[in-house]
């Protein structure tokens with residue numbers, strides 16, 4: 001939760017400052033129809049204060065790429081460096097929404113800082129196909145016995161990692177005067193010199209034969 005508090009405190013610092021919101025306004029680069037989207041200055045990300053957060057993201061990524069299907073394309077052993085390309089806060093209010101979009105980088109993530117208490121009530125009132133404030137990921141085509149979407153009702157502290165190409169969007173909510181606040185980020189995994197797609201195949205085969 002310390003990570004959530006730090007990100008939220010720093011997000012407030014940016015969102016409440018007219019100068020910082022303007023200087024680091026990230027909205028022109030994003031799809032969101034939301035009140036404010038402000039980028040954490042890259043100079044902040046390299047500070048001592050942010051170090052535990054950067055390390056935590058590194059650990060998450062390591063876990064993510066250690067299991068199938070991600071480890072069939074890249075394994076932690078092949079990653080030389082992890083770069084946070086960008087990180088920004090999304091301040092969403094009643095009526096705001098995020099149209100379906102994809103991200104830059106290779107691996108992206110979202111962390112939830114604030115969820116309006118009123119959303120639970122709204123959700124219960126939507127008696128069929130509730131969507132209030134949910135994030136939804138879409139991939140492929142609906143087919144018999146095969147899903148094509150995953151929808152989540154996020155809670156404070158939830159963190160999702162997903163490939164940058166995975167389409168997703170965020171539904172609006174109606175509760176007034178309450179903020180849904182999240183942080184998104186894009187990561188670039190730089191391979192060690194000499195690593196090729198063939199290495200991933202080798203890894204997959206090794207694991208396959210180990211199981212036999």
Ligand SMILES: [Fe+2]
Nearest residue numbers: 101103168184
């Ligand atoms: Fe997004």
